[in-house]
Amino acid sequence: MVTTLCCPQDDNPLSYDRLNGEWAQWFRTAQRFEHKVxxxxxxxxxxxxxxxxxxxxxxxxxxxxxxxxMCRIASCVVADYWRKQYKLTNGLDCGSCSQKQRAKCKADYLYSQCPKAIKIESLSKPITDENGNVTEFGDTIADDKAIDIGAWLDARTFLLSCPNRLIQIANKMRNGDNLTPTDSQYLWRFRKREQNTLLAM
Structure with a gap:
């Protein structure tokens, strides 16, 4: 559903032609300031x-x-727009600084060189390392929850070659179940064999 200010007879559904009185005057005032954004x-x-x-x-x-x-009010609305835009892109506005700093910025027109502004970087920005390899900035950010592919592949390979009996014993241990004497002996033998393999290396 589209809400408009016009009548169905109007060709342009966004027309302001039928505004009258103060509303028409306010519209004309707004038109004078809208080009500033x-x-x-x-x-x-x-x-x-x-x-x-x-x-x-x-x-x-x-x-x-x-x-x-009316012009003063319109000017304030436009100024508020730019303050919000600045805060959105830089993380702060001039209200974050002292009056002395604001006076200095105003006198020297230092707004584009704000020392407190947060510099926003794009995650897709290309980064070149010392070897000339190009990667996106977002790919260089460490992720604590990322899977260690190498370790995961090693574990998976180990499980594929692991005896089923050993996997059953591991599940029992994980669930907190007591191992039978046979299970304990099997686990001991497997560990001993693996230790001997490591020592031989």
Whole structure:
């Protein structure tokens, strides 16, 4: 379901042509400021400005609502948009710094060189090692839960060549069952044989 501001007779379902009164004025104010954000967010900022103007009007009641005031509100909405964008991409905003630091950044226009900003790296960024091999950055991050393929293959190979009787004994030990004297003797003999094999190596 699509909610629109228009009538069914309108050719464009997103048309604002039928707005009148203050709503039309708020729409025109929003249009003047929406170009200050990226194209993909202009519809959102337009509605945010209109909404903020409507909320302000509702709070103020019958007080005069000049064009300068509307422009100031729209400007604040755009500024809030950029603060949120900056925080989203850098992990903080200017509110994280002291007033002295903010004054310095403002005086020297150091916003692009923020010392506290978090530098975001893409996990698909190619990394070249000293041998010239290229791998993705994400592949270099250690994973504690990753399976040790070598050890897993060794264990699997061992189990494939392992006698069934020994696997049954291992299951008993894992489950906490008592081994019969025969099982204990079989396990002892197997261990002894493996130790002798290791010593021979």
């Amino acid at each position: 990226p194209a993909q967010d202009r519809g959102d900022i337009r509605h945010s400005i209109i909404l903020e103007l409507a909320l302000t009007r509702a709070r103020d009641g019958n007080k005069p609502f000049s064009e300068a005031m």
